[in-house]
Amino acid sequence: MERVFAYVIVGGGVAAGYAALEFTKRGVSHAQLCIISEEPVAPYERPTLSKKFLHPESPARLPSFHTCVGANEELLTPTWYEEHASGETIRYETLIIATGAKALKLEEFGVKGSEAENVCYLRDLADADRLVNVMQSCTGGNAVVIGGGYIAMECAASLVTNKINVTMVFPEAHCMPRLFTPKIASYYEDYYQSKGVKFIRGTILSSFEFDSNGKVTAVNLRDGSQIPVDMVVVGIGIRPNTSLFEGQLTMEKGGIKVNGKLQTSNDSVYAVGDVAVFPVDLCGRIRRLEHVDSARKTAKHVAAVIMEPDKTGEFEYLPLFYSKAFSFSWRFYGDNAGEVVHFGDYLGTKFGAYWINNGHLVGSFLEGGTEDEFEAIANAAQLKPAVDDLAEVGRQGLNFAMTG
Ligand code: FAD
Ligand code: NAD
Secondary structure, eight states, X not given: OOOEEEEEEEOOSHHHHHHHHHHHHTTOOTTTEEEEOSSSSOOBOGGGGGXXXXXXXXXXXXXXXXXXXXXXXXXXXXXXXXXXXXXXXXXXEEEEEOOOEXXXXXXXXXXXXXXXXXXXXXXXXXXXXXXXXXXXXTTTSEEEEEOSSHHHHHHHHHHHHTTOEEEEEESSSSSSTTTOOHHHHHHHHHHHHHTTOEEEESOOEEEEEEOTTSOEEEEEETTSOEEEOSEEEEOOOEEEOOGGGTTTSOEETTEEEOOTTOBOSSTTEEEXXXXXXXXXXXXXXXXXXXXXXXXXXHHHHHHHHHHOTTTOOOOOOOOEEEEEETTEEEEEEEOOOSEEEEEEOXXXXXXXXXXXXXTEEEEEEEESOOHHHHHHHHHHHHHOOBOSOHHHHHHHTHHHHHHO
């Protein structure tokens, strides 16, 4: 049966959940809105999968982390969707693309073995269920974590908490190379090492050894070494899910290019979340962000643009990245461009950094802050105060943001 909806969202992840809530708040009825989702469950807060979902005790399970609980909004359970949204669709008046991204596979780097039963990726609930099962069968055993980014750092911490010995392997000189400076990275690496995590930097995996059942028994590294394993976790980045739209919409930086109204090169099609490349005025360039805050906020904004086009301006955004692992909790606001000034106690629990570009503070990082302190560093990155004496800013440290 052909059905027509005023608003169709392709993709059923974080952005879809937040957009659905915003549309219904603005009076859109169930007959007007449809979400087409590849996943068999209603949208959920994906960040939970590498954190509370992996806790050995009282782990989070659905329905407790459906969207939009992460922003202290209503919990959109399957029942909510039955009441507010509907099933199949073929035609739309306005389409919102929220297809997110998929995990890069080792095969793309010439390594075979992703399908082995003890090799885990982590992008969706099915992956997380699998990871929990494999982890539970490996207590006391050895895991190799491939990658030094977000997934690797958060999963390594969870594996340790689940009593598994961890070796991390990544090609760069330190962890979190897209954001961390060597000094920041070394703080976290030291802590992970104190928890027993081993780091093998500057090399990558070249192949797996398998037993007769196809289970991975060891990883071979390009530097010639071999590490025996009971399980492997792979976190080597993502690729946005754009293939449905190739040749139909303008693409850039690997994603779907949108303007400040989140509108693609086709007037009736919008894109939000990990898949969208949008202008970030504060950074002076277009960016594709792979973080939950931008998924939530682009989703909210697109509903406003569509429902109240005359009253809604361009999307103005201060990038926010955060992570939690062990008892750590950090946030980064703004842009990590230019020179870096570190501040605070890098032997203690509260420290940070400012990024200064062309004489202005453009980015700020803080570990272990209070809500007020995080708010202050966010304001600093938003206001971009002039800085002519980097050493003085370093001396003032957090006070520079708190009193600025
Ligand atoms: P997604 O949430 O990935 O949703 C996309 C949805 O579209 C999926 O349900 C997918 O199945 C579906 N889909 C894809 N193609 C199609 C299709 N053709 N038809 C129908 N459906 C389709 N960010 C942070 O800032 N902080 C964190 O702590 C954090 N933790 C994370 C932990 C994990 C384990 C992961 C994987 C990500 C984490 N992120 C975190 C990133 C954050 O979750 C993403 O930025 C966010 O989910 C992006 O939202 P999205 O809606 O664009 O994409
Ligand atoms: P990432 O981009 O954070 O890290 C990828 C890492 O893979 C790189 O740092 C590099 O060390 C490594 N790498 C690249 N090629 C490799 C190779 N051939 N062999 C070994 N290592 C290689 O990506 P991720 O950690 O996979 O995370 C996936 C997505 O999930 C990202 O979009 C990320 O933003 C998101 N995520 C975010 C959070 C958070 O914001 N707290 C938490 C989890 C996941």
